Amino acid sequence: MSRVRLRNVKMLTYGIVMKVKSRVALAVLALLASGCADRGRAVDVREVDPPRVTGASVVARRPVVRGHGVDAPVVIVAIDGARWQEVFEGVDRTLSSSAPLPAAAIFRNLHGLGNERGAFIGAPGHGTIVASGPNYVSLPGYTELLGGRTSPCTHNNCSRTTLPSILDEAHAAGAKVAAFASWDKLDLATTMSPGSFLSSCGRRGEPLVDPWPGHGDYRPDRITASAALAYYEAEQPDVFFLGLGDADEYAHRGDYGGYLAALRHADDTIGRLVALLDGLGERGRKTHIIVTADHGRASDFRNHGPMPEAARVWMAAVGPRFAARGPVTSPQRRHLADIVPTLRTVLGLPPDTSEHSGAPIEELF
Numbered sequence: 034m035s036r037v038r039l040r041n042v043k044m045l046t047y048g049i050v051m052k053v054k055s056r057v058a059l060a061v062l063a064l065l066a067s068g069c070a071d072r073g074r075a076v077d078v079r080e081v082d083p084p085r086v087t088g089a090s091v092v093a094r095r096p097v098v099r100g101h102g103v104d105a106p107v108v109i110v111a112i113d114g115a116r117w118q119e120v121f122e123g124v125d126r127t128l129s130s131s132a133p134l135p136a137a138a139i140f141r142n143l144h145g146l147g148n149e150r151g152a153f154i155g156a157p158g159h160g161t162i163v164a165s166g167p168n169y170v171s172l173p174g175y176t177e178l179l180g181g182r183t184s185p186c187t188h189n190n191c192s193r194t195t196l197p198s199i200l201d202e203a204h205a206a207g208a209k210v211a212a213f214a215s216w217d218k219l220d221l222a223t224t225m226s227p228g229s230f231l232s233s234c235g236r237r238g239e240p241l242v243d244p245w246p247g248h249g250d251y252r253p254d255r256i257t258a259s260a261a262l263a264y265y266e267a268e269q270p271d272v273f274f275l276g277l278g279d280a281d282e283y284a285h286r287g288d289y290g291g292y293l294a295a296l297r298h299a300d301d302t303i304g305r306l307v308a309l310l311d312g313l314g315e316r317g318r319k320t321h322i323i324v325t326a327d328h329g330r331a332s333d334f335r336n337h338g339p340m341p342e343a344a345r346v347w348m349a350a351v352g353p354r355f356a357a358r359g360p361v362t363s364p365q366r367r368h369l370a371d372i373v374p375t376l377r378t379v380l381g382l383p384p385d386t387s388e389h390s391g392a393p394i395e396e397l398f
């Protein structure tokens with residue numbers, strides 16, 4: 034490992050905010066990302082095409098552009114196993130003896146999106162949005178979320194999706210797409226064509242990255258988030274997915290305090306993303322953001338479990354095509370599979386007419 038790469042990994046590991054302001058730093062980022070990307074194709078640094086920067090912000094030098102091949106930029110953020118209870122009701126007093134903490138204190142930035150700048154789907158008293166199951170675990174949830182259809186995958190040991198994800202569809206339309214995730218296996222849901230675009234999921238054997246609170250090839254959220262935001266700032270992809278996983282990992286350990294800290298870190302990441310987009314001028318204003326979860330949790334909190342609790346998720350949606358109504362009442366039960374059909378409308382991509390496809394969430398428009 035080169036000294037430069039070693040230094041970069043340390044920067045990410047210790048959560049130092051990376052500002053990609055030179056060709057060297059961008060090349061290092063791409064190298065790190067390629068190490069975590071699918072094995073099918075390493076990122077060619079020459080393809081990164083960094084802007085020439087002489088002290089000014091990379092963002093400021095980027096021309097405002099329409100999304101390539103799509104009508105508007107889109108960012109999807111998923112917080113693995115984040116329950117509606119904490120999102121809308123705050124700290125669960127049956128699980129914590131600490132002082133009560135309202136939802137808006139845990140999710141200050143998420144509530145800014147869902148209550149002020151955009152809309153929430155699945156808020157209590159406003160209908161529900163659920164994972165379709167029948168098993169409410171991660172890989173089926175992500176496959177449904179990114180595929181826009183009920184998933185043939187029913188457990189976490191499925192092989193790679195054989196149907197195009199929304200990232201595949203946008204890529205095929207000519208858009209620049211990328212995905213970053215803490216959980217290595219999420220790569221199986223981001224694309225049916227590994228190597229066609231950057232999908233940086235998990236640590237991929239990187240020995241300098243401690244997988245805690247996950248295990249195996251898991252990459253902690255603080256590293257995933259920093260790498261993802263640095264990439265986004267430098268490359269401004271048209272369609273971008275970020276999957277954060279620490280909340281679910283802490284929950285499975287029965288660590289409610291760790292779960293709450295992971296939620297707050299996820300919210301901080303949302304705040305950093307929004308600040309980044311706010312600095313992009315017209316491009317930022319045109320960007321649509323979806324924040325959601327892949328599944329809920331059983332009533333015991335620690336595990337996944339059955340309907341209805343483990344199926345129930347939530348969603349925040351922000352962007353010029355969505356009305357800023359705060360919590361929106363859904364006329365029928367919504368599903369994770371409905372999010373991609375909603376985004377196809379935003380992206381200007383043709384609808385999926387197959388029988389397993391979801392339907393656009395009309396109440397958002």
Ligand SMILES: [Zn+2]
Pocket residue numbers: 113114170171172174281327328
């Ligand atoms: Zn999950």
